[in-house]
Amino acid sequence: MLAKVKSVAVFGIDAYLLDIEIYIATGDMPYVAIVGLPDTAVKESRDRVKAAINTSGYRFPHKPMTINLAPADRKKEGPAFELPIAIGILIATGQIGIQDVREYAIVGELSLDGRLRPVKGCLSMALKCKELGIKKLLAPSENVSEAAIVAGIDAIPVKTLADTVGILTGSIPAIPHKVTVEEIFKESGSYDVDYADVKGQEHAKRALTVAVAGNHNLIMVGPPGSGKTMLAQRIPTIMPSLTLEEALDTTRIYSIAGLLNPGQSLIATRPFRAPHHTISTAGLVGGGSFPRPGEISLSHHGVLFLDELPEFDRKTLEVLRQPLETGSITISRAMSSVTYPASSVLVASCNPCPCGFYTDKQRPCRCTPHQIQNYMSKVSGPLLDRIDIQLEVPAVRYGELVADREAQSSDDMRKKVLAARIMQKERFKDLLANHGQEQGIMVNARMSSKQVKKYCILDKPAETLLHQAMTDLGISARGHSKVLKVARTIADIDESQIIKIDHISEAIQYRSLDRTLWK
Known part of the structure; x- marks a missing residue:
């Protein structure tokens, strides 16, 4: 099966849209291939994603899997793509059903128990989402305050992989984080x-x-x-x-x-x-x-x-x-x-x-x-x-x-x-x-x-x-x-x-x- 999830990557101080494609083939020999010029941290994501999916109550598939990070001609770095990769795997294996996943941009680093760690460059990611017309950004709760500064973006905080699934499937309400610029400058x-x-x-x-x-x-x-x-x-x-x-x-x-x-x-x-x-x-x-x-x-x-x-x-x-x-x-x-x-x-x-x-x-x-x-x-x-x-x-x-x-x-x-x-x-x-x-x-x-x-x-x-x-x-x-x-x-x-x-x-x-x- 094939699943596609939107994410955002950072290059310099600017961000660009990243399409994460998950393809799971039939076969008895399991392997995971991450393509699209990943660096070492991205390649290591396969192990963290596997542990996070299993410890969150889902099942990591034991089948041939290809994860494509597009555009393929730009080098990808960092662990910020682990949460969208995990969501894409759950969709591709039919463990969750989400009708409007492409309305979201998703970023986050996963720990082995499924909790989310903060990522770098979340403000640039939010600004790129606004530029591209993406209204909803799922980000770790530690980062959501900086993303919420960008007007016109619903910056939704998530703490775990299970919370993310709940928000995407509608079982947990998606409550955007709000900040007031005037109060920040005053304080x-x-x-x-x-x-x-x-x-x-x-x-x-x-x-x-x-x-x-x-x-x-x-x-x-x-x-x-x-x-x-x-x-x-x-x-x-x-x-x-x-x-x-x-x-x-x-x-x-x-x-x-x-x-x-x-x-x-x-x-x-x-x-x-x-x-x-x-x-x-x-x-x-x-x-x-x-x-x-x-x-x-x-x-x-x-x-x-x-x-x-x-x-x-x-x-x-x-x-x-x-x-x-x-x-x-x-x-x-x-x-x-x-x-x-x-x-x-x-x-x-x-x-x-x-x-x-x-x-x-x-x-x-x-x-x-x-x-x-x-x-x-x-x-x-x-x-x-x-x-x-x-x-x-x-x-x-x-x-x-x-x-x-x-x-x-x-x-x-x-x-x-x-x-x-x-x-x-x-x-x-x-x-x-x-x-x-x-x-x-x-x-x-x-x-x-x-x-x-x-x-x-x-x-x-x-x-x-x-x-x-x-x-x-x-x-x-x-x-x-x-x-x-x-x-x-x-x-x-x-x-x-x-x-x-x-x-x-x-x-x-x-x-x-x-x-x-x-x-």
């Missing part, structure tokens, strides 16, 4: 930290405000204990709140990586990722035989923080150059390639020398010039050129720590960011209307050379100062573009359409470190 959209906790460092806070307002990459250089990590950890608190579309994008990546908590529906806050400096290239940008998203994709719409930047492997850092420019990372393999989104703010920090006190006026530096040069040369010039703002963070003095005055809070900084973002949204509205959000530009850091020329209009004193800085400091052509983009953001914060000398002066100040400490 999970806040942060536990605030810039009001940071004493002093008002100059650094100003630079961070500029960085977030224009989505500019930033590096902080300063001695140990100056608060670089503390400053970086609070950057998401001054970023604009996630939109639903951004939250869905981020949640899809975390779902595919298996990093969502059980029952979690949506990531409602900006991600902050801080990988250790021993991370591999694949861990940072993604990779593997079946490509998985790396830290740069997990920080999509948020912050990627690289503490102690010179301690990272230089070859690992160099792979960041392309995604920093394009906002995406493509992982190519012999038979396929996967593109993951990677639009985040890169924030790095480091000491000015191996001992950390090269710029500290209170504590002497014990490093030789050769040691300092070797330490700083671990970060290449081309990578530094892609970092818009280079900020020196001095040590905080005792008087600032014990001062009773109120520190600038995240809310104060965020108001300036939002005002600048409004100006940028108005500036780029025609571009967004023509190309959509993915191809359009919403922040100054993403401007092309053409947009820089069009929107970065300088008055005469500012133009004179920039020319002098280019000559005296030896700023590269890319550095020149970065200065203009940062100056444009500073002018937006001041609600000025023209870039003035104060804006250019501040932007040039943020490019000074690579001409002093880094040489």
Whole structure:
């Protein structure tokens, strides 16, 4: 007999429809053949499915059986197809009768006793079901919350193989899981930290405000204990709140990586990722035989923080150059390639020398010039050129720590960011209307050379100062573009359409470190 069941598979961050066909032939020599480019985990499904069917009160057939996963030209991975395979076997053997099984998409991993385990990528699966017009999705109860976020889909939770059979045959009511997006954002959209906790460092806070307002990459250089990590950890608190579309994008990546908590529906806050400096290239940008998203994709719409930047492997850092420019990372393999989104703010920090006190006026530096040069040369010039703002963070003095005055809070900084973002949204509205959000530009850091020329209009004193800085400091052509983009953001914060000398002066100040400490 032949049975067909619909399921959904994931490739990259997208999903595609999977038709599972079960054919049971006549014969006395039992075997199970799984075809359609299955990986090892899929091939092992035959044993788990057999045990789950038998322990759930049904009978696994001892006959020749062929299980086809279509389309056959795409490699299948993971155990998410075990539940639909089991349902297909029960239908093909006549143990259950279901009239409308093709109205459902079914996903789930089976344990040996018939209970269901969670699967990865359920949100992407639900979005594909909506696109294809499939109204009902049967998914493990641990995953159903993320699937229920997608409007127009009945995400039905199931805990066991027997429950699934009951829902499909009508003996158990199919009750879709419901979530309210507004409540999720209200409950999970806040942060536990605030810039009001940071004493002093008002100059650094100003630079961070500029960085977030224009989505500019930033590096902080300063001695140990100056608060670089503390400053970086609070950057998401001054970023604009996630939109639903951004939250869905981020949640899809975390779902595919298996990093969502059980029952979690949506990531409602900006991600902050801080990988250790021993991370591999694949861990940072993604990779593997079946490509998985790396830290740069997990920080999509948020912050990627690289503490102690010179301690990272230089070859690992160099792979960041392309995604920093394009906002995406493509992982190519012999038979396929996967593109993951990677639009985040890169924030790095480091000491000015191996001992950390090269710029500290209170504590002497014990490093030789050769040691300092070797330490700083671990970060290449081309990578530094892609970092818009280079900020020196001095040590905080005792008087600032014990001062009773109120520190600038995240809310104060965020108001300036939002005002600048409004100006940028108005500036780029025609571009967004023509190309959509993915191809359009919403922040100054993403401007092309053409947009820089069009929107970065300088008055005469500012133009004179920039020319002098280019000559005296030896700023590269890319550095020149970065200065203009940062100056444009500073002018937006001041609600000025023209870039003035104060804006250019501040932007040039943020490019000074690579001409002093880094040489």
